[in-house]
Amino acid sequence: MSSEFRTRLPSLPLPLPKPQRSVPAPATARAPVTAPSTATASSQRRRPPWVLMYHSVSSCTDDPYRITVSPYRLDRQLRWLRDRGLSGVSVGELLRARAAGGGAGLVGLTFDDGYTDFVETALPLLRRHGCTATVFVLPGRLGGDNAWDELGPRKPLLTADGIREAASEGMEIGSHGLLHTDLTTADDATLERETRHSRTLLADITGTAPDGFCYPYGTVDARAVEGVRAAGYGYACAIDPGPLTGVHALPRVHVDASDTSVRMFLKRALHPLRRKPLPETPGQGPSDGTGRPIAPEAPQDVTRNSPEDSTESAGGGNR
Numbered sequence: 001m002s003s004e005f006r007t008r009l010p011s012l013p014l015p016l017p018k019p020q021r022s023v024p025a026p027a028t029a030r031a032p033v034t035a036p037s038t039a040t041a042s043s044q045r046r047r048p049p050w051v052l053m054y055h056s057v058s059s060c061t062d063d064p065y066r067i068t069v070s071p072y073r074l075d076r077q078l079r080w081l082r083d084r085g086l087s088g089v090s091v092g093e094l095l096r097a098r099a100a101g102g103g104a105g106l107v108g109l110t111f112d113d114g115y116t117d118f119v120e121t122a123l124p125l126l127r128r129h130g131c132t133a134t135v136f137v138l139p140g141r142l143g144g145d146n147a148w149d150e151l152g153p154r155k156p157l158l159t160a161d162g163i164r165e166a167a168s169e170g171m172e173i174g175s176h177g178l179l180h181t182d183l184t185t186a187d188d189a190t191l192e193r194e195t196r197h198s199r200t201l202l203a204d205i206t207g208t209a210p211d212g213f214c215y216p217y218g219t220v221d222a223r224a225v226e227g228v229r230a231a232g233y234g235y236a237c238a239i240d241p242g243p244l245t246g247v248h249a250l251p252r253v254h255v256d257a258s259d260t261s262v263r264m265f266l267k268r269a270l271h272p273l274r275r276k277p278l279p280e281t282p283g284q285g286p287s288d289g290t291g292r293p294i295a296p297e298a299p300q301d302v303t304r305n306s307p308e309d310s311t312e313s314a315g316g317g318n319r
């Protein structure tokens, strides 16, 4: 597939430089010369960062929730990024680069749930390709399994030692809450435990309070966003947060075993069209990943993983 695709890739509809000589446009149709630079810079900063969402990396083919990629497929996907001059990095690194005005060639890599196969299988591949990633773990289920996935199969979760090992390899550790609870249906005490207490537990494990949070199931509402922000997280990952999009509700793209080079190409091209731009933050310029400002007056709607077109796996992956 890959060599055949690589030779065919140039025929895909890449933007081509315009001819130098062309018929002059009418004066009314010409764009102003100076005004767009600020607008372009602003639109670049607000462009949603491309963050990929993985879960388990394993050769297991029993995968009713479509959360598993094989080591072979992950290797191909990381190679695909590298061949295009893209670097897979943790979300924290991606946001810091954007805050400094860079980050154009960076792609966020996230691994939800903190399966033991992250350390055993994903880490060596990430190392091989010079990537880092963020792994969102569950400090309330250390050494347990994905009991929330009714259909199974059961997959073991990292212990405290496994989390420390991932951190020592340069991976960013983020919180996925305590027990994999839908925050939009949690009472106040549960919301507090899932956000603030999970952060404290992870600080005890790694020595560093995590900056990143990830909403279980990708479900998020304004109350959950506020709870996560108030617990001290600098950013949070969702899936398709719609009007809640901001640094505490970052969109991500589901990636699974079906994502070949062609689908990766399409997902990258379509991402800025499918996801809303990050909000402007009054008085501080666009939200740039520094972690403090969030979307003002966020609506109360609960957003869930929306139905996607054929380049995403409808009904799967939002675990």
Ligand SMILES: [Zn+2]
Pocket: 112, 113, 176, 180, 216, 217, 319
């Ligand atoms: Zn999850």
